Amino acid sequence: MATIPLEHSLVLAGVLFGLGTLGLLVRRNLVVVLMSIEVMLNAAGLAFVAAGARFGEPDGQVFFLLVLAVAAAEVAVGLALLLALRHKMDTLDADAASAMRG
Amino acid sequence: MNFVFYLAGAVAVLSTALMLTRPNVVHGLLYLVISLLAVAVILFTLGAPFVAALEVIIYAGAILVLFVFVVMMLDLGRQSVPRERLWLGLRAWPGPLALTLVLLAEVIWIATQGSSTRSAAGPIDPEAVGAALYGPYLVAVELSSLLLLAAVVGIYHLGQRPARRRN
């Protein structure tokens, strides 16, 4: 297998995480926002696995599995919410749901 | 082998960046698929074949498919492009860009603190992962199943439409 320095993997994970954050903050379409969240979770999992590979332990992969489970649950619920929102407000604009103002 | 890692890394980053900037949501989704596949390759090169497979099967294969279903249900294809373009104007970028860059800088700084270490040799078998899951991480597994159950219940409730009025 490849021998990658841990720092490089972590930096990669960091960059992917940053891109996910960017997508979360920039895009107004709620679907894309959820997709960005998926990207962030994925990056976190990558960091876990890299750390586990550094020490040769399976723990990193176990954590990746747990992160995966969480991501799945979160996506499902998020999409259900999205559909309910769409049904109620007839739009997918993230800024439209701002009734809890000031 | 290292070369694969870096190549896959570049692909992942590029496709994620592209995903962010597409007005057409379906295009963005497809780019995300590519990104996830690239990440699966990275995971493989890091000596984690099991999770690489899981990445493809569950992440790209289940979660993103769910996304595809929803997008199709909501008809977010070509006809939403103008609206998306409007929303993607230049005004939206400066703040988030700044925040993200700072975050990135901090993360990189922290990550490069330790002395340069090479990862340990050898992949880690699914067998070892399974042993870990049924061993010390048993409670975590049970909890995650509980989490999924909760998600199911929540979705069921959220998915209900208000009852139609009696005519």
Add this chain to the structure above:
Amino acid sequence: MPGLLWLIPAVPLASFLALALVGSRVPPRIVSLLGVGAIAASTAVTLAEAAAFLGTPPEGGAWVEPLWRWIDVDGFRPMMALRLDALSLVMSLVVTFVSLVIHLYSVGYMAGDEGYARFFAYMNLFVASMATLVLADDLLLLFLGWEGVGLCSYLLIGFWYRDPENGAAARKAFLVTRVGDTALSVALLLLFTRLGTLQIHGLMSRAVRDWPSGSALPVLAAALILGGAVGKSAQLPLQVWLPDAMAGPTPSSALIHAATMVTAGVYLVARTHLLFQLAPPVMLVVAVVGGVTLLLAGCSALVQHDIKRILAYSTVSQIGYMFLACGVGAWSAAIFHLVTHAFFKALLFMSAGVVIQAMHEEHDIFRMGGLRRPLPAAFWGFLIGGASLAGLPVVTAGFYSKGLIVYSAWAGPGGAPLLWLASVVGALLTSLYIFRLIFVVFGGSSRTIAVEVAKRPDWTELTSMGVLAALSVLGGLLYLPPWLGDHPLLGRFLERTLPAPSRVVAGLSELGSEGVVTLAFAIGLLLAWWLYRVRRPLPVALAGKVGRALHRFWFEDWGFDLAYQWILVRPFIRMALANKDDMVDQFYRFVGWGTVRLHQAAARSETGRVRFYAGGIVLGSVLLLFLVVLFR
């Protein structure tokens, strides 16, 4: 016997409490019995004490009756103690006896008034405070009585409180005397911190022992005490409150503002005479203040219309005589004049009260006239009292007391010809203004429309006036001068406590001085006769422009009121108005305002938009990571 002294202030105090609590629910007869009876009891005790004091004179000239230790704090240990020596005995006799007579008069005067019980309650409280002041062995206790009489003065001036002008006059009195009280408090502090005690006898002996004559400390202390005395006794420059104080009921004017409270300043100076003797510059100031005040007030009295105001300025002037006497070292002369003044001034006020009530509450003398026949009691009261005030030779008490002071102004230790001259001119003015009053009010024919008398004096008023009239005539027997028998009874008696009068400066015999005074009296009387009886015009028409201006100036009390108004009152009110929004308050209001503003600013971050909140989360994590980076 020292054991009963405490009754003198205590009985009126108890009566005050009873009247204050239940007086309004009790029939007026009980109120009068209680009010007058309490003072009668005090007078009886005083007389008994006097008899005992004269019969078996105590060692050292004084009885001290300690009651209890008042305060015991870190070296400051004043006692509640009463002292009976010659001076306080004379004062107590005057206070209790004159109060008794005036209380009796009030029964008739205040009959039917809705505040009848309240009036007697205040008057009794006053007598209790005054007795405390006079009998106090410790300066702090004296100060307690001092403040008490000030309070009662305020309460009684503003007695008819429904009229806001009375309240204003009461406030003015209180505030002006407060200036004096402050000076007195500073004096007490000075004396205590320097000499370690406020017990009068101990204080005086320590002062004599420790402080060289003429040095800064006794001068300062004496000057401050003089400040207090000047306030309470309405001398220059704090005399402005007394004329306005005439807004109160006439009996209280008689008691407080003629006979007793205003003489408290004289008493204080006499009590602390040792201290004053250590400060010759201050003695000179005392004499000068007395001299100037007596002339000033005399001129002002000459042009007033209000019958009580004339008497008020007269009081200021006569107290000026007492201060003059103290200033030149004739202490017993001052006290003698205090005693006779109490008699005839109270009589004059009582008579004025009779006139006022008879004329339907009219105060202006130029709207009265020809009252000799309808009001004989008032006429004789004014005649006897006025004669005594002006100093009708031989047959009136005022002649002797005033003559003594005038002579001492020449011949006393601090005497000066200028002071003597001032007092002689003052005698002329006195004679002039009082006879002006008598001729205008009682002489000629009536100038008023209401001819019939509204209220005739009843037996209580007549009795009290009679008693005082007798005393105004016979009081001279207390202190007969050398050329008329030489029986200075009072003087010799007071020598037990006060320094003996000494004749230092020659050049004028006592008889000669008396002769000049008599001449002044006669000139004043004749002038008044000519101006107000014979020619009868208003004096303003007599003089030209200068005369009119002078009249106006004297009418306004030499402009003092106006000066104080411009220098003190107006700037103060302006400052108070400028600070209407209370700077300190503004600070706290600012705190509230700032909080609200902060809230409003913070509330703006509650946009309700998801992405904004997500941005907030990212920002938070950025900051946390920054902390990690920082502390690596």
